[in-house]
Amino acid sequence: MADADVPTLVEQARQGRPRAVARLISLIEGDSPRLREVMAALAPLAQGAYVVGVTGSPGVGKSTSTSALVSAYRRAGKRVGVLAVDPSSPFSGGALLGDRIRMSEHASDPGVYIRSMATRGHLGGLAWAAPQAIRVLDVAGCDVVIVETVGVGQSEVEIAAQADTTMVLLAPGMGDGIQAAKAGILEIGDVYVVNKADREGADATARELNHMLGLGEARAPGDWRPPIVKTVAARGEGTDEVVQALEKHRAWMEEHGVLAERRMRRAAGEVETIAVTALRARIGDLHGDRRLGALAERVVAGELDPYAAADELVAGVTERAAGA
Template identity: 70%
Template sequence: MTEVPAGTAVQTSAPAASGRRGRRAVDVPALVERAREGEARSVARLISLVEDASPALREVASALAPHTGRAQVLGLTGSPGVGKSTTTTALVRALRQAGKRVGVLAVDPSSPFSGGALLGDRVRMQDHAGDDGVFIRSMASRGHLGGLSWATPQALRVLDAAGCDVVLIETVGVGQSELEIASLADTTLVLVAPGMGDGIQAAKAGILEVADVFVVNKADRDGAQQAVRDLRYMQSLGGRYSEPGGWRPPICRTVASRDTDNGIDDVLAKVADHRSWLESSGEGHRRRAERAAREIEAIALAALRARIGDLRGSAALGALAERVVAGETDPYAAADELVARL
């Protein structure tokens, strides 16, 4: 379950909520309108509002809702050094050539895109080589292992509402982040590189379970064929898609660099195949509903945690604690009473 700051789901009745930079009033409907027209500054501002758990967060979420559900969400994960950033760049280039509007959320602390997150520049929003059809946003990661920020689903909604056809979420494949990205993405691309023992590592880390499409990057290097064989062998052992009629993750080979995008078209073709399968099988809708359910749960839990937190120092909790200390009740019975008060 995604961690959500305790305060985020607390109701705010302030009609004109203020942003983190002081008492500046936020005109949320106007911001959403301008974001839908593709204005980068408004998109950036909305993401900042959700990322900072601003008091306007709920108003933003409510205003975005009618305009969401269109974007295709691609997750991109892999160990450090496999070439996630060059692959992201190549994918963005190819999607732009196909006339798609693209959003990028970079949660990979090792990515140059997300350098800003580490350096504290979390409001950076830049055009991709002067292209106003690309939004790139670095997200602060939850920790040094690159777990997704709790705000990632909301940032996704902002980019979705801003008319992005595709949103790419890039994260380093360590810790929990590859599981989190798979729960957010329609299609998860797992990158491996030859000679890194990534196949074996991937199997250990359960990355096989999250991949919809494998990409063996740096496929011009020694060991690429072996990496493909390793992946095929591990696929033969079962996994997420081992049931009949399921999707068998294809294995693409790419050589993504500043100069060449070899194999990227094939990756996008496989992504399109997966999208068709998601639609025809009903799995796509099931995943989105599951994702929404998990998000609702996480927000509800954060709200309840905040309510319990609000009771700190209260007479009610103090009285219950005194009764436990006196041996008049036990902590479980006292917790029942506390819950009954919420």
């Protein structure tokens, strides 16, 4: 389509027009030259949508659970955005036909935006794009933005860190306890869900999780104790309890100043990443200048140690900055 200018797209997105929302997210994903313009236009329009991260190993039923969660929030009259950064998600087009059909009910609902983000290419780019896509969905009037990620790998954990509340899904009989511990998932969950709770081993999984999380131990008053909710998402069972657990966590965060603190930390991390990337790009320019290559040559030859070489590189970056 012929492209509208950024102010027009942002105004259309604010009115909730899906094509403008999609177009803005594409601009962000593509690292468009207009990215900065988009971000500047979005900033003053921020609404502060509640961001829920949904993560878990492949096969635990993330997309089915996300779909059930969307339905529950829709029943409560909320507008919902879904950002799927999961290569196996039906949103991303890679999963079972059954799931895809199940999700398509939301595709025709004007109160729901669904967007998949490609995990092809380097993941750093994705962790970078996700918070900006969340901003677009926020400006488009979403009360809740659900970010669905596969719970494996550092980058996905970083994306989960973009959420206000992180919900970790497990399923019985997948050796998830150990897998979860490996992926560091036990450190990031605010709410745990044992899905497929009609299967054998669901109670054992919940018990193991309870034990691993140390939920039996005493905590300071006011500390958050992650609840463990059992669901059968495919039949919508337990979804209302999940929403209650999420809203309880949100209320707890607001009461204790944790929500403001998390959002501050998130913004700080984002600003820092952009700044470091900008500085790294300047080194990259030097790379193009062959300055880095020349320094590396001297390091290999033993004429220079890597620290002394790095000093020259840093000096080059800041000289350039002074000259710019």
